[in-house]
Amino acid sequence: MPPTLPIQTERLLLRELTPADAPFILELVTDPAFLQNIGDRGVRDLDTAARYIADGPAASYARNGFGLWRVELRDGGEPIGMCGLLRRDALPAPDIGYAYLPRHRARGYAQEAGAAVLRYARDVLALPRVLAIVHPANAASIRVLERLGLRDEGTMRMNGESHDVRLFATAPVAD
Numbered sequence: 001m002p003p004t005l006p007i008q009t010e011r012l013l014l015r016e017l018t019p020a021d022a023p024f025i026l027e028l029v030t031d032p033a034f035l036q037n038i039g040d041r042g043v044r045d046l047d048t049a050a051r052y053i054a055d056g057p058a059a060s061y062a063r064n065g066f067g068l069w070r071v072e073l074r075d076g077g078e079p080i081g082m083c084g085l086l087r088r089d090a091l092p093a094p095d096i097g098y099a100y101l102p103r104h105r106a107r108g109y110a111q112e113a114g115a116a117v118l119r120y121a122r123d124v125l126a127l128p129r130v131l132a133i134v135h136p137a138n139a140a141s142i143r144v145l146e147r148l149g150l151r152d153e154g155t156m157r158m159n160g161e162s163h164d165v166r167l168f169a170t171a172p173v174a175d
Contacts, residue, residue, distance in 0.1 A: 007069070009116045012109060014069040014083060017057045021070055022049035024079040027101065034099050037138045060087065067126060068097060071113045080104035083113040085121060085130070090159050093169075094121070095131040098144075110144045118148060118170065132168040133158070142166065 007014040017025070026049040026056035028034060029041045041056075043049050068084040081100030088095060096117055098110050111153030121127040132150055134141045145151075157164050 001019055004060075007116050007120055008074065008097060009112050011074055012076070012113055013072050013074050014116060016061055016073070017053045017068065017070045017082070019050045019053060021053060021079065022046045024070070025049040025082075028082065028099055031099075031102060033102065037135045037141065038097075038099060046140075057082075057084070059098075063087075064094075066094070066121075069117075071098075071100070071109065080109060081113070083110070083117055085117060085125075085127075088158075091131050091133070092117070093129045093131050094127060095133055096148075097132070098141075105140070110141075111147050114144060114148045129172050130170045133165040134168065136164065136166050142168075 023046060026043055026046060027041045029038075029052065031051070041052055043052050045056070057067040057069070064085075064087045066087075068082045068086065070079055071081045071083050072079045079097060079101075081104060083098035085094045086097050096114060098114060098143040099108060118130060121130050130150075132145050133156075134145065136155070145168045150170055153167045153169050156167050157165040
């Protein structure tokens with residue numbers, strides 16, 4: 001199993017989500033932009049937020065050694081978003097995902113945390129490739145992925161979804 005977090009950057013700390021993060025998760029996943037660009041996760045109150053953490057990120061940590069991590073400011077510890085790796089049955093490799101509270105967008109945090117997650121994926125987890133999926137209308141997220149060096153690989157439809165997503169990928173690691 002890989003070493004435990006946290007991951008630190010110049011301004012950020014990434015760590016595993018815990019049940020104590022339920023109020024933050026409730027705020028994040030009920031944000032209108034999250035609902036529009038990522039989807040409704042069925043979180044409506046603190047109990048469903050805690051269940052989301054247990055059934056999603058925490059279960060992924062146990063199963064895969066990675067998941068979505070809490071992103072907080074190193075100075076003060078305020079939670080600002082989440083960023084990490086997901087393992088989806090419909091994709092051939094793990095994908096990077098992220099979301100930030102509205103008051104913390106457009107400050108470079110997504111790119112800073114995303115770069116740290118990609119380094120972790122390469123250097124600690126030894127993943128040869130990382131994917132990303134994004135709603136085609138989410139221009140801000142697409143710009144982040146391009147700045148992180150991911151390449152557009154076209155569109156695809158995830159199982160059970162009614163709309164296409166754009167697929168991005170890191171370059172495969174050379175042997």
